[in-house]
Amino acid sequence: MEIVLPTALTRHVFFVILIIHLSSLFGVINCQTDMDVFAKSDKEIEYNTPEVTDSVSPTSYDTKLELNVSRILDALIASHDRRIRPNYGGPPTEVNVTAHVITISAVSEVSMDYTVDLYLRQFWRDTRLIFDTFDKHSESTSLTIGIDMVKSIWTPDTFFPNEKKSFFHEATSHNSFLRIDNQGNVVRSIRLTVIANCPMNLHTFPLDVQVCALEIESYGYSTADIIYHWHQANAVTIDENVHLAHFTIGDHYHIERTISLSTGNYSRLTTYFTFKRNIGFYLIQIYFPASLIVVISFVSFWLDRGAIQARVGLGVTTVLTMTTLMTSTNASLPKVSYVKGLDVFLGICFFIVFASLIEYATVGYISKRSRCSPVGKPTTAISYYELDDAASSVRVDSIKNNNRRSVRRVPMANSDIQTNGTEQSIPLLNLTPNHLSVNPAEPFAVRHRTRIVRPSKIDLYSRFIFPIFFLFFNVVYWSVYLNA
Numbered sequence: 001m002e003i004v005l006p007t008a009l010t011r012h013v014f015f016v017i018l019i020i021h022l023s024s025l026f027g028v029i030n031c032q033t034d035m036d037v038f039a040k041s042d043k044e045i046e047y048n049t050p051e052v053t054d055s056v057s058p059t060s061y062d063t064k065l066e067l068n069v070s071r072i073l074d075a076l077i078a079s080h081d082r083r084i085r086p087n088y089g090g091p092p093t094e095v096n097v098t099a100h101v102i103t104i105s106a107v108s109e110v111s112m113d114y115t116v117d118l119y120l121r122q123f124w125r126d127t128r129l130i131f132d133t134f135d136k137h138s139e140s141t142s143l144t145i146g147i148d149m150v151k152s153i154w155t156p157d158t159f160f161p162n163e164k165k166s167f168f169h170e171a172t173s174h175n176s177f178l179r180i181d182n183q184g185n186v187v188r189s190i191r192l193t194v195i196a197n198c199p200m201n202l203h204t205f206p207l208d209v210q211v212c213a214l215e216i217e218s219y220g221y222s223t224a225d226i227i228y229h230w231h232q233a234n235a236v237t238i239d240e241n242v243h244l245a246h247f248t249i250g251d252h253y254h255i256e257r258t259i260s261l262s263t264g265n266y267s268r269l270t271t272y273f274t275f276k277r278n279i280g281f282y283l284i285q286i287y288f289p290a291s292l293i294v295v296i297s298f299v300s301f302w303l304d305r306g307a308i309q310a311r312v313g314l315g316v317t318t319v320l321t322m323t324t325l326m327t328s329t330n331a332s333l334p335k336v337s338y339v340k341g342l343d344v345f346l347g348i349c350f351f352i353v354f355a356s357l358i359e360y361a362t363v364g365y366i367s368k369r370s371r372c373s374p375v376g377k378p379t380t381a382i383s384y385y386e387l388d389d390a391a392s393s394v395r396v397d398s399i400k401n402n403n404r405r406s407v408r409r410v411p412m413a414n415s416d417i418q419t420n421g422t423e424q425s426i427p428l429l430n431l432t433p434n435h436l437s438v439n440p441a442e443p444f445a446v447r448h449r450t451r452i453v454r455p456s457k458i459d460l461y462s463r464f465i466f467p468i469f470f471l472f473f474n475v476v477y478w479s480v481y482l483n484a
């Protein structure tokens with residue numbers, strides 16, 4: 001046992017060492033192939049190795065053509081200085097650009113940006129890449145070459161001034177190509193995802209239209225070296241499958257301009273995408289619920305004045321629900337310091353709901369005051385009238401008979417009372433019939449003074465004023481914001 005274990009171990013160790021040696025051997029081979037004119041990256045070596053073995057075995061049909069192309073490319077690259085732009089010292093290089101948008105996603109008002117996935121194609125002419133066509137049958141020959149060649153020839157240093165972040169697509173290989181024709185015209189196409197900055201004005205949110213730009217410019221070459229142009233009139237195209245959940249993609253247009261920076265003037269291309277927000281989501285999630293809460297608060301006006309618990313409960317619940325709705329809505333929106341269209345609507349809804357709670361508080365207070373006031377002042381005319389109800393009923397017919405006469409007597413009686421000083425000193429039985437006959441409306445007049453408005457009237461008016469106000473507000477709101 002003691003002998004077997006070490007031998008098994010040494011065998012394992014031997015295999016491990018062998019594997020390490022083999023892998024390092026391959027590594028050396030890789031390093032040697034890397035010292036190439038093309039200065040290739042690791043990825044390309046795997047791709048190019050079979051090509052070498054193919055050319056060695058002269059069995060395939062197009063071997064001659066393939067050798068031709070290889071020789072042409074080698075020759076082009078050997079004499080090409082990729083550090084110097086085409087037409088150096090002469091007029092600026094024209095770089096034409098087209099963009100085909102594959103997807104637009106995540107138009108975000110919180111981070112004020114949008115994500116666009118596009119094919120960016122650049123067209124330019126490099127006279128150093130002119131070669132003799134080897135195909136006798138056609139005038140022009142175009143070669144499509146992989147990304148490897150890009151590292152060997154001059155390419156414009158295009159960038160997106162308003163990008164926040166962008167990346168290439170690498171699956172399954174780098175999503176790009178280079179095409180060269182025998183006239184020296186170069187086409188470079190890259191698939192990119194760009195997260196571009198898009199400052200948004202949310203004054204009319206959610207009935208707003210956002211215009212987002214995508215800018216293209218050379219990082220280093222000023223207008224003396226590179227001029228950008230949109231390739232054709234319809235240089236920017238949007239794939240027909242591009243759909244956004246909460247936006248409708250409207251018109252897009254593009255412009256060319258020169259911008260002035262402290263390092264010089266640069267040629268800049270800009271394309272503008274128009275995003276019209278779809279209101280449906282906000283109608284379903286915010287406008288309808290808010291309107292329903294407002295309507296529920298109107299129910300309070302139809303309830304009995306005495307139903308304190310029901311009416312206060314309704315008022316407080318609707319106020320709290322509106323608060324929650326406003327808070328949750330604004331939680332998913334940027335903290336802008338101006339009033340958005342949605343804020344106006346929710347603010348007015350909140351105001352109405354709040355006002356209906358206050359309305360009940362007013363009704364409750366006034367009815368309480370009018371209930372208490374006769375008890376609080378026992379010396380008023382009302383109390384006499386009410387206390388002496390039984391006595392007056394006895395004399396009703398006599399009063400009716402002497403109505404005219406008693407009216408004439410009234411001032412005297414009244415003056416008597418006043419000259420006597422305190423009302424309490426006058427016997428109730430004497431006063432009441434005169435008082436009643438003199439001015440039967442007087443007790444009610446006194447009542448009217450204590451209750452400025454009747455509580456039932458407040459509820460009655462509210463039933464109409466609140467809904468009419470809400471309806472009127474809706475008409476104004478939608479006509480203003482839909483036309484904005």
Ligand SMILES: *[C@@H]1O[C@H](CO)[C@@H](O)[C@H](O)[C@H]1NC(C)=O
Pocket residue numbers: 094095096123124125229230231232
């Ligand atoms: C760029 O586009 C313009 C107008 O579309 C055209 O005249 C010009 O030849 C193009 N240049 C290149 C290098 O494709």
